[in-house]
Amino acid sequence: MALIAGAALALALSGCASSDKTAGSDGSSSPLSGKIVWADFGGPTNKARYTTYFDDFTKQTGVKVVSEVESDAVANTMLTGGKGAYDAIHVGLDTVYRYKANIAALDAGVARDTNLPANIRDYAFGTFYVGHVQAYLTATFPGGGPQTWADFFDVAKFPGKRGWMGSPGSYDSACEIAELASGIAPDKLYPLNFDVCTKKLNELRPNMVFYTSYPQIQQLLTSKTAAVVAGPSGQAFALKNQGIDVTISWNQAIVAPNVMTIPASAPDMKNIQALAKVFNEPQRQAAFAKATGYGPGNPDAFTSMDDATKAVIVNSPTHTQIVHQNSEERAKQTDDLLAWYTKWLAG
CATH class of the missing domain: 3.40.190.10 (Periplasmic binding protein-like II)
Structure with missing residues (x-):
């Protein structure tokens, strides 16, 4: 599964190369670089994100994913239109509905989690169901x-x-x-x-x-x-x-759906939009489910799960x-x- 997922990551990034490059001062394009500041609540869920998503992304792009334990003050400031350091914030889906005006829409190249309601899919990724x-x-x-x-x-x-x-x-x-x-x-x-x-x-x-x-x-x-x-x-x-x-x-x-959302004021917008492309891959979502017991946002992930994993996933068919x-x-x-x-x- 890891080899398949790794190949899918390379394909996803190479297939959207134009959006993963930034224009240099001389007009030439340069690859992604720098970092992403990812805000969630730590623990085993965060560790699973590294092994399932972040580590391969960093190997492919050189972009480092820096995790911080989410601060309500910073998250609330950014979700209400202010500035802050976070590029992605872990929230409940009700928060996305409430603050959609201050949340960036996902790039066209980012596949949507179709288990989410259609009217909110453009503003949330990395869905997992508790x-x-x-x-x-x-x-x-x-x-x-x-x-x-x-x-x-x-x-x-x-x-x-x-x-x-x-x-x-x-x-x-x-x-x-x-x-x-x-x-x-x-x-x-x-x-x-x-x-x-x-x-x-x-x-x-x-x-x-x-x-x-x-x-x-x-x-x-x-x-x-x-x-x-x-x-x-x-x-x-x-x-x-x-x-x-x-x-x-x-x-x-x-x-209850939990999601990641990108504040409109995210400092590293190109990097986080590139990372978001990885999260819909069914094999990766299945691996994340196996590690955490949380359900996937992409229903295709269930085809990559064994029966023992499906048994402990709340939104299993x-x-x-x-x-x-x-x-x-x-x-x-x-x-x-x-x-x-x-x-x-x-x-």
Whole structure:
């Protein structure tokens, strides 16, 4: 797969050579050079980006990819029209909808991630899908554990504490989960009804154990502090990689797209547009999925995955009962959503 992907990278770059060269002062063209400043949240996901995308790109072009842990202050400044050092910023798709006016459109030579809605594909690349799921040690429920979000809230039928998101900025799909647990149909979730969400979350609050960073999800499960945890599927995937028998329920798993976006004021625009061409390659997206457990933005990537990888990918064609976040609708409620969850956490 690596050889195929490497060849695809060389072809992608050579096939768009005119856009990957800049005009020198004498009118001649010069190859790409310099760097790209890439802002994401570090950890295994960032490491996987190097092995899957960045390292080969640097070998082919000489352009160094410098990763920084994303600063909200810098990202917000650039997304609202100001200047900053970032060439690419890791965001939720709702952020792209909200700040599209200050985001650069992808060059024509950049293939689009067709799993994204058509009205936003020009402004996002490097898509990966996170599943907001419930997970538990298989041994905790030998007769079968919770499947739906209503089951998650049913501590009488499935006893034990529930690991839950305890940071205001990490509300993830908290309201969607509460609405689904309340019996609201997936196609009726938006606009989010904060009164319904508050009422449902209050029912479970006495049995909640809050985490404030995602790695704590693994600690809550392995220590048996929580019987079931709600959170990103990648955390349960990491436990599986450690040989721990964890069950992930894909029934009503909420699919949330994460993407990279290029601020209009990006300092190294030609370099980042060249790198963006690499990210749609199905073999590379499949390799990234295998390394991280996150789903691809290009549906063709599934043809390059083995069955074991597909089984832990939230937007795999085999998962037929998933629920997709509506990022465009969420974008309209971003401020209200954060204010609501901050207030609810405070009690």
